[in-house]
Amino acid sequence: MATTEEGRAGKVGPFPRNAPHSIHHVNFPTTDPERTTEWYGNVFGLKRIDLSKFTNTKVLLLTRGNFDLHFTPVEDMDRMAPYHYAVEVEDWDGFLEHLDSLGIRYTRPVERPQNNSKYAYIRDPDGTMIELVYHGNREW
Amino acid sequence: MADTFKFHGDHVGSLLRPQALLEARRRVEAGMIEPEELREVENEAIAGAVRMQKDAGLTIFTDGEFRRQDFRSGIVDAFDGFTTKEVEMPWQSPTGTVTLLSTQYIVSDRLKQQRRITEGEVEFMRTLTRGHLKVTLIAPGFVAERCWQDGVSDQAYESREELGAELAAATKAEIEALFAEGVMYVQLDNPGYAAFLDSHVRRGNGHGAAFERMVAIDAAAVEGIERPSGASVGMHICRGNNASLWLAEGGYEPIAEQLFGSVPVDRFLLEFDDDRAGGFDPLRYIPEGKVAVLGLISTKTPELEDVETLVKRIDEAARIIDIDNLAVSPQCGFASVARGGNKLTPDQEFKKLWLVAETAFATWGFET
Numbered sequence: 001m002a003t004t005e006e007g008r009a010g011k012v013g014p015f016p017r018n019a020p021h022s023i024h025h026v027n028f029p030t031t032d033p034e035r036t037t038e039w040y041g042n043v044f045g046l047k048r049i050d051l052s053k054f055t056n057t058k059v060l061l062l063t064r065g066n067f068d069l070h071f072t073p074v075e076d077m078d079r080m081a082p083y084h085y086a087v088e089v090e091d092w093d094g095f096l097e098h099l100d101s102l103g104i105r106y107t108r109p110v111e112r113p114q115n116n117s118k119y120a121y122i123r124d125p126d127g128t129m130i131e132l133v134y135h136g137n138r139e140w
Numbered sequence: 141m142a143d144t145f146k147f148h149g150d151h152v153g154s155l156l157r158p159q160a161l162l163e164a165r166r167r168v169e170a171g172m173i174e175p176e177e178l179r180e181v182e183n184e185a186i187a188g189a190v191r192m193q194k195d196a197g198l199t200i201f202t203d204g205e206f207r208r209q210d211f212r213s214g215i216v217d218a219f220d221g222f223t224t225k226e227v228e229m230p231w232q233s234p235t236g237t238v239t240l241l242s243t244q245y246i247v248s249d250r251l252k253q254q255r256r257i258t259e260g261e262v263e264f265m266r267t268l269t270r271g272h273l274k275v276t277l278i279a280p281g282f283v284a285e286r287c288w289q290d291g292v293s294d295q296a297y298e299s300r301e302e303l304g305a306e307l308a309a310a311t312k313a314e315i316e317a318l319f320a321e322g323v324m325y326v327q328l329d330n331p332g333y334a335a336f337l338d339s340h341v342r343r344g345n346g347h348g349a350a351f352e353r354m355v356a357i358d359a360a361a362v363e364g365i366e367r368p369s370g371a372s373v374g375m376h377i378c379r380g381n382n383a384s385l386w387l388a389e390g391g392y393e394p395i396a397e398q399l400f401g402s403v404p405v406d407r408f409l410l411e412f413d414d415d416r417a418g419g420f421d422p423l424r425y426i427p428e429g430k431v432a433v434l435g436l437i438s439t440k441t442p443e444l445e446d447v448e449t450l451v452k453r454i455d456e457a458a459r460i461i462d463i464d465n466l467a468v469s470p471q472c473g474f475a476s477v478a479r480g481g482n483k484l485t486p487d488q489e490f491k492k493l494w495l496v497a498e499t500a501f502a503t504w505g506f507e508t
Binding site: 079081082084105107108120121123127129131 | 197447451455463464494497498501502503504505506
């Protein structure tokens with residue numbers, strides 16, 4: 001495998017040349033971009049990126065800096081399940097308390113002892129399921 | 141992903157029969173076509189039913205009971221010794237009592253088993269899906285009580301108990317055969333318990349003895365059955381289901397403690413779809429570790445329930461039973477009687493089943 005020494009953001013190589021950096025975003029449908037913006041803002045602290053100066057796209061771009069979520073407006077929502085994405089959180093108990101304070105229901109948290117992780121699901125206003133994940137010994 | 145697999149999104153089993161299937165069955169009965177031709181039509185209809193269940197997002201599949209005339213057909217078709225007669229039965233509707241002609245099966249001779257109760261059903265289903273299969277059977281306690289006629293059945297059997305023991309043994313053998321075929325979920329249907337709930341169907345005295353007999357016979361059919369890993373036996377207790385009509389009303393309280401505590405099934409499928417069904421309080425009698433399947437979605441009306449409301453009701457029941465030991469389903473089948481399908485279109489039926497899966501996703505996450 002060919003490698004490169006050029007890393008990003010101070011990372012030191014060598015890196016395999018086909019190495020992805022990370023998943024940049026996922027794109028799910030939304031029937032109500034305003035409601036989606038408000039919900040993801042409240043739950044994850046995401047902010048809308050104003051694209052109006054650059055493009056007339058209807059796609060909604062939300063970001064928290066280190067990850068983005070995109071939403072394509074649709075009139076009718078198809079079921080996405082079992083397609084879903086997972087968001088890893090920094091503070092498990094804190095995040096669940098945050099959900100409680102917002103009145104957002106989550107499924108019973110499940111422990112994965114094999115990798116010291118936990119998970120639960122929440123559901124956005126369009127019914128898209130989001131898995132919340134926490135790893136106890138994350139070193140990166 | 142989820143690590144548990146408890147069929148949180150369940151359904152009772154029977155589905156609306158396509159018109160072509162009803163017509164083919166009519167033509168067989170009239171001697172116009174051969175049974176093999178009917179079987180081809182059944183196969184095609186079942187293939188469509190399985191596709192529909194997959195599209196709806198379900199994780200457990202039935203053949204819609206498409207090879208059966210009604211919920212009792214499996215056993216009465218497999219045994220010689222039953223005769224039939226047509227009787228008028230009073231059904232309940234939102235506007236009052238409706239009398240329908242119904243088929244009554246009577247044990248008129250010693251029963252003689254001619255074939256498997258579910259002959260050929262699983263074999264064909266396996267050609268359609270690698271998914272988990274559910275097969276329904278009429279509960280032997282129901283047959284022993286409801287197919288007994290004094291002056292007729294007692295010419296063949298000394299008692300209902302004797303008949304019941306024979307039916308329980310046959311049912312147990314069928315359940316074991318189904319598990320051996322790889323079926324993950326066998327469901328016994330006993331609408332007979334509705335007679336002990338309520339007003340419309342209560343007749344005379346002697347309910348205590350009849351109820352205890354029914355419980356003992358149903359229990360005998362399940363006792364000692366070894367389940368393959370992950371496999372379940374369920375019991376569905378309904379209040380009557382024919383053309384969107386019903387027979388009985390009232391909560392499960394009068395029968396809950398003895399029934400839930402005595403019949404050793406793994407799951408009880410119960411009706412909670414409207415005010416006639418009573419509240420969740422009787423769930424306190426479900427033994428620890430067993431599953432209560434909440435029949436919250438109505439097959440009797442086309443109006444689609446709302447996911448958020450359904451999740452709230454499940455959370456309400458979870459105050460009584462651990463949420464992981466709850467499941468959601470329609471309250472009953474869509475067509476317990478082939479020609480008595482409920483007043484829904486196939487599209488409305490699909491949306492109800494879609495809602496079952498959606499509610500299960502929303503409540504428990506994904507099962508894999």
